[in-house]
Amino acid sequence: MIKKPLLQLQVFKMNKGILEQLDTCYSCRCGKCLDSCPVYDVLRFESVSPRGKVKTIYSYLQGEIKDSQEFMEYLAYCTLCGACEVTCGVNNLVPGPKVSVKDIVNVTRGELVSKGFRYFPYEKIVSSTVKEGNPFGRPNKERNWVLNHVKQNIKAEFLFWIGCTSTFYARDSVLSTIKLFDVFGLNFTVLGSKEKCCGLPLHQLGYFHELEKIISDNIEKIKELDVDFLVSNCPGCINFIRNYYKEFQGELPFKVVHTSEYISKNLDKLNLDKLNLPSKKKLNITFHDPCHLARGLGVTEEPRMVLKNIPGVDIIETPRNKLDTWCCGGSLRLSLPHTSTTIAAKRILQIPEKVNYIVTSCPTCKINLRDGAVVATTKYGAKEIKVLDLVDLLAELYLTNNKIL
Ligand code: SF4
Ligand code: SF4
Numbered sequence: 414m415i416k417k418p419l420l421q422l423q424v425f426k427m428n429k430g431i432l433e434q435l436d437t438c439y440s441c442r443c444g445k446c447l448d449s450c451p452v453y454d455v456l457r458f459e460s461v462s463p464r465g466k467v468k469t470i471y472s473y474l475q476g477e478i479k480d481s482q483e484f485m486e487y488l489a490y491c492t493l494c495g496a497c498e499v500t501c502g503v504n505n506l507v508p509g510p511k512v513s514v515k516d517i518v519n520v521t522r523g524e525l526v527s528k529g530f531r532y533f534p535y536e537k538i539v540s541s542t543v544k545e546g547n548p549f550g551r552p553n554k555e556r557n558w559v560l561n562h563v564k565q566n567i568k569a570e571f572l573f574w575i576g577c578t579s580t581f582y583a584r585d586s587v588l589s590t591i592k593l594f595d596v597f598g599l600n601f602t603v604l605g606s607k608e609k610c611c612g613l614p615l616h617q618l619g620y621f622h623e624l625e626k627i628i629s630d631n632i633e634k635i636k637e638l639d640v641d642f643l644v645s646n647c648p649g650c651i652n653f654i655r656n657y658y659k660e661f662q663g664e665l666p667f668k669v670v671h672t673s674e675y676i677s678k679n680l681d682k683l684n685l686d687k688l689n690l691p692s693k694k695k696l697n698i699t700f701h702d703p704c705h706l707a708r709g710l711g712v713t714e715e716p717r718m719v720l721k722n723i724p725g726v727d728i729i730e731t732p733r734n735k736l737d738t739w740c741c742g743g744s745l746r747l748s749l750p751h752t753s754t755t756i757a758a759k760r761i762l763q764i765p766e767k768v769n770y771i772v773t774s775c776p777t778c779k780i781n782l783r784d785g786a787v788v789a790t791t792k793y794g795a796k797e798i799k800v801l802d803l804v805d806l807l808a809e810l811y812l813t814n815n816k817i818l
Contacts, residue, residue, distance in 0.1 A: 416475055427474070431520050434512045435474070437503055438467040445505070446497035446514070449733075451740045451756040452490050461490045463497035463514040470521050485530040489748050491518040492756070493617055494704045494740035522619030534748040535618045543623055546609030547577040548747065556580045557605040562591050569602035572640045572667075574654075576647030576776065577610050583776035586646055589808035590672060596812065597682050601644070607634060613653040617744065628661045635667060642668035644675050646804060648775050652709035671706060673774045673803055677715035683811065685722040696723070698806075699731045699768045701760070701782060702738035703775035711736075716774050716803050723810060729768050739763060741785065743777035757785020761795055771800045779805075 418436045446463035447453060453462035460469055469487070472478050493515040498504055504511045538548040546553040559575060573594065579587050594601055612627040631654075635643060645651050648671055655669040676683070698720060706712045713735040720726050733739035742756025760782065764771060771786075773779055782800045789795035801809075 416471070427520055427524065430510065431517055432474075433510055434517055435467060435471050437507075437510070438464070438501075438512045438514075439471045441503055442468070443502035445500050445502035449496040449500040449737070449739075451492060451494065451496070451742055451759070452752065454759060455752060455755045456490070460487075463501075466491065466514055466518055467512075470517055473521070480525065480528055480530060482530060482532075485522075485525045485532045488518055488522050488525065489532055489535075489745075490752070491515065492704075492740045492742055492744045493519060494744070495708045496704070496737070496740055499708070499737050519617065519619060523621050524619075526619040527622070532748070535620075538614055538747055539618060539620050539623065542610045542612075542615055542627075546606075547581065548610060548614045549577065549581050551581055553609065554606045556608055558584070559587060559591075559603050560605045562588060563601070563603050567600050567602070569638065569640055570600050571602075572635060572638055572643040573601045573603050574611075574643045574645040574647075574650060575603060575608060576645050576650045578649075578776040578780070579646055580608070582780055583646075583802070586776055586779065586802040586804050589802070589804040590646055592808050592812050593676070593683075593804060597679060602638060602640070604634065611650045611653050613649050616653065616657065625661055628658050632658065632662055632665065640667060642670055644670045644672055646672045646774070646776060646802065648703045648706035648710060648712075649777065652705040656709065671710060671712060671715075671774070673706070673716040673719065674712055676803070676807070677718045680719065680722055683722075683807070685719075685811070686724065694725065696726045696770060697729055697767050698726055698770045698772050699729050699764055700734070701731065701741065701771050701773040701778060701800075702735055703773060703778045704738060704740050706774055707736055707738045716772075719803060719807070720772065723806075729765050731764050731768070733763060741773075741778045741781045743775075743781040746777070746781060753781060754784045754788055757781045758788035758793065759785075761785045761789035761798065762793060764798065766796075768798065770806070771798060772803055772806055773800065774803045776802065 442464055444464050450463050459465040495515045497514050501512050541550040542548045575587055612624050615623050651669055651671045658665055700716055702713055720728055739760050741760050742753040745753035771782060779800055779802050786798050786800060790797050
């Protein structure tokens with residue numbers, strides 16, 4: 414049956430750009446995207462592939478699939494990693510607007526949410542984020558632990574934005590970063606329990622109407638500190654604050670920097686070339702590019718530049734790296750945990766044999782890849798492998814005489 418181009422059906426709230434993308438992909442359906450999708454890789458249903466998602470959402474907009482709870486659940490099967498945009502046949506061969514399946518899925522989730530449909534795991538994330546200020550259902554005052562580790566009452570040059578995942582589940586990396594900043598002699602501050610979620614989870618789940626207040630409150634709080642910039646270990650926070658906040662509030666009065674960018678610009682202060690590795694052990698390291706860092710922020714060389722400056726480090730690239738990086742599945746940890754960990758395990762299986770350490774630069778990637786490494790070892794017989802954040806590696810080598818490596 415020949416369907417009408419969606420752009421001729423002026424009944425949807427979806428914007429023209431998204432409808433154009435749907436029409437473009439639907440009339441092409443080349444499938445060049447299939448090999449890049451982590452969800453399709455583990456589930457192997459065409460309907461969850463990027464092409465399948467476009468076809469299903471197209472049928473929904475044609476009225477062939479009804480609004481329903483089941484459709485809402487189906488839409489959960491996307492990490493919004495953006496990998497399919499890199500391999501998309503249209504994007505690579507045809508000039509003009511690009512097809513972004515992550516944007517198509519994101520906007521469709523928003524459509525369902527605005528019509529009152531809900532997916533239970535999302536509800537818990539959203540209500541905790543709105544009420545407490547974090548998506549994990551934890552009392553936000555627990556964030557105050559960090560205050561014990563940071564000098565108070567100083568004129569801070571910048572804010573160390575901790576991020577929800579780091580503050581609750583990657584405190585080791587937060588402490589590593591604080592130690593490194595202290596070595597640099599930097600004056601910085603933290604917000605403790607005044608820090609609240611940046612809003613990225615709500616955006617990804619399609620709860621757009623909740624975002625405006627969160628974003629304007631966060632901007633006001635940061636402005637009050639009178640700092641020139643904020644730095645964070647979390648590429649999700651940085652990508653969202655740098656690239657999306659301005660959609661709501663215009664240009665920001667402060668800069669937004671990822672830790673790997675900051676450290677790579679200050680390498681002279683670290684004196685890594687003078688590092689004396691006690692064990693003289695060679696470190697065969699692969700860098701896992703987080704989706705938000707690589708595709709979101711375009712940051713791929715900075716962490717590698719830091720690694721290259723460490724004596725004894727050999728960088729061994731894993732297939733699917735830099736802008737083409739393979740998602741770790743971390744954004745599904747709360748909503749589809751089994752799928753999330755299976756995706757991470759499959760990523761671990763891609764790591765070349767010679768690699769001893771996976772280094773990444775994202776708290777969610779670190780946690781999810783660690784879980785994936787356990788599954789890869791126990792279920793698929795992979796060798797055991799350590800996963801570290803870049804800041805953990807530096808703190809370990811530079812400040813603790815290489816005890817854990
Ligand atoms: S954004 Fe990622 S998870 Fe979603 S369809 Fe594309 S490749 Fe698959
Ligand atoms: S590669 Fe692009 S155009 Fe082709 S099916 Fe996938 S999303 Fe559609």
